[in-house]
Amino acid sequence: MIGSLDRSRVFILALLAALALLPILATLGGEEFYIGQFRRILIFAIAAISLDLILGYGGMVSLGHAAFIGVGAYVVGILVHHASEETLFLGILPGTFEPLIAWPAAMLISAALAFVIGLISLRTSGVYFIMITLAFAQMVYYVFVSLRTYGGDDGLRFRGGDTLAGIIDLGDDLTFYYVVFAVLLGVLYLGRRLVRSRFGRVIEGCRENERRMRALGFPSYRYKLAAFTIAGGVAGLAGALFATHESYISPSIMHWTRSGDLIIMVILGGMGTLYGPLVGAIVFMLMEKFLPDYTQHWQIVFGPILVLIVLFAKRGVFGWVLPPRSGGGHG
Amino acid sequence: MRKTMIFAAGAAVLGAALLAGPASAQQGVKIGLITTLSGPQAGIGREIVDGFNLGVKHAGGRLGNLPTEVLVGDDQFRPDVGKSVAERMVQRDRVDIVTGVVFSNIFLALSDTVLKDRRGVFLINSNAAPSELAGKGCDKNFFSVSWQNDNVHEAMGQHMTNAGVKRAYLMAPNYPAGKDALTGVKRYFKGEVVGEVYTQLGQTDYAAELAALRAARPEAVYFFYPGGMGIAFVRQYAQAGLVQQVPLFGPSFSLDQTILPGIGDAAVGVYASTYWSEKLQNPSNEKFVRDFEAEYKRIPSPYAAQSYDSAMLIDASLKQAGGLANKDKFRDAVRAANFTSIRGPFKFNKNHMPIQNYYLTQIAKDPQGRLVMDLKGVIFASHADVYASECKMKW
């Protein structure tokens, strides 16, 4: 039956097509500048999608998600730094310029950190959970601020690490954009498979009513920990892409207010929808870019906009496109 | 159906807005001023913008006698936003010169975007000048019109040695600028360091540290606490009764006009090392201070001063080179630095860092009861930084 379900599908296909065509249009229009800008947006979208997994589907409000992006970024930065300086990390490990090694390493280490943090944090719930994730984010942030060797608060600038598998030149704006786009599509696809699987259903069930899930025999703690770990790993991947894109990394990306930005992106776009965060990232970052052009005091406008969104547009932009959920749901 | 149309319309409008970039001025000069205008550090950004605008005004609204456009961008104290703003200004708006970056981390994030652009964009910066670009990383298109990070601290270290201080206690926040600051002090202070304490970045309660400081019995204390940290520290130092017992020394970053109003009278008597004071007596400085106060109703800070100087430098260099058509000629003009700096003698070192005087000041009240950095003398005349030898540029 042609109806609301098709509408959301059309919307997504149109959006993805537009994103795929954007670099070509930009080049034709002589405005290559936008390729880099949207590439940054897509990288944050990947991070936002990873957050949606635990926030939208799992109901876990984490104010520490940006820490995983930061750690992933630092893994890449440190590896490239050591490779270009020809020194050893901790005196034993050599660096590498190869993204095919650095990016998976970033994912693994972020996932490992997420596992450890989740292990402790998921024993709590509600506000306690929010606060403990915030505390861990602060800890990671302060550790990196004090790390003199890797720039500390000044950050770490590095050059190199932009040839993928020796053939794909990430230094070229267009090529790198499509690499990021491919990663985004991959994350969306795997994410969709995940949330539609039994695992995804259990996670959603935990958000709705954890006690019932446990009564049904599901070890909710383990499922939530697994989701938290996976989300951390994907955020680490976003961080790795971010580092390669900027050729610079600093602790500011890990500050808890950046986690707040990610949550806004997820809500703005529509949480628990997987595609919503993509829309949310685009809208949020474009707003952040254009509002300051109107007034220096844009935050006095943006703050209330946020409040209004929470009060009235809880389902987000993409949520508006989707048909209303039947029974239960959030917001 | 209606929702789809609304979406399509919205996308079209958005697309049109994005693609409608501004036309670039071919003759004339475009300046990209990227600074921090939001968040707790916004006061510094305001100084940078106001100082630069006053400079343009004094140049008759035309730097180098060319039509001048100044684009102001806010880095929001975030390195990735700063880089994004730099990309927009360099790639889309096609500015000729970038200036105004306050913080080292933002500077490091965007410097490549500016300096590696094929068009050859100059980075004539009015504040941040991290050591990465003073030594091995020096670049022919990058000039610092402010100072090299270590210098102001070195000056106070020298003064403390000159003043015969034997036991000094050093304090700074636990981040690279803090560590660099104390390294700079120790480079020239020849007495004994009885305490070197690094506190948490952003901390405002120093009661614990002051108690430990008192127990160490130093003769003098050197501190580097920018912004709110400095305000809290100096006030608590005074409240603990230490200002009279143990003289306090700091760099102007901790004691300038963006900070003094918040400290109040507790600052009187504290010593500050600086490269510029509102009390420096030369005609161009007196004009600058007078006009700044008239225009903005407050005493300028060193940030405004160095930003003003950068405008004057650009103005003089453009005049000497006859515009930006020949980038090499312009660079030579900048290197020659044939302008009257409001801070006294000014030259560029071979790594494009300033060679200038460093002065000793003491916080006092002026005849109107306002707090100012009272000039006490020259510590270093024409002082250069230590990184110049690592720079491979020759000219």
Place this chain on the structure above:
Amino acid sequence: MPLLLFLEQTLNGLQFGVTLFLMAAGLTLVLGIMNMVNLAHGAFYMLGAYFAATLVPLTGSFFLSVILALLGAAAVGLLTEMVALRTLYSRDHLDQVLATFGLILFFRELVKILWGPIAIFMDVPTLFSGRVEIVPGAPYPVYRLLVLAVGVAVGAFLWWLITRTRLGMLIRAGASNREMVGALGVDIKRLYTLVFALGCALAALAGVMAGPLYVVDIGMGDDILIKTFVVIVIGGIGSVRGAFVAAIIVGMVDTFGRILPSQFGLSATIAELAIYILMAAVLFWKPRGLFPAAG
């Protein structure tokens, strides 16, 4: 560590602790009774300081300025509650986090527009600007003793309010079981509004006391907000007693943690992480804090 230093640091730790308590008491009540995460609590800390700093030169009296600042902050709190926050009580924590995050941005920018971007000055009242040698050889600022005294007095007041008055009984009941209190015919809306205004006033009081000691600028609420959340999480949400105990503990840990590096040669970073490690450890053993109010 010399005894003198130890004693002085104990005083410092207690004083910082009661400042945290003033912030935490209001926040834990709001969270415990209304189940509302209020990230904008730090904004009222900031407003209290800004109001007082502006009023002192105008009225010439520190005491009067404090009262007016508290009333002003409570008024702003009331307005905010009625306009923006009322609908959030029934929403989940995520909505509250976002909405109050938006409020932080709004208030910060508002203060910047009204008072300018650089810090403003607030003086210690002349009556309390001296020093006293409580610990011989270490003159201690009288003002810090005043802060300590105010904090303890407020603590006593809140204890009396909560354990000896009807309002306090309603607050305690509301913290344990919201629905029941409503079912018993109490006007929940008025209770909520009152508690929220009280929370804002307490935060403002903390800001007013802190203003002369530290800095009055738009970033002043940020750091203390996080530490306040650490306190209420350790203490147990909804419990003022928990907030008091936890505030003192955190104040002491933070204060002693900061001088450990110079005394024992430890890395400065460990000190920065001390209170977070403490919180993680407490939550590991007691996931709902030391004195959870409900259940």
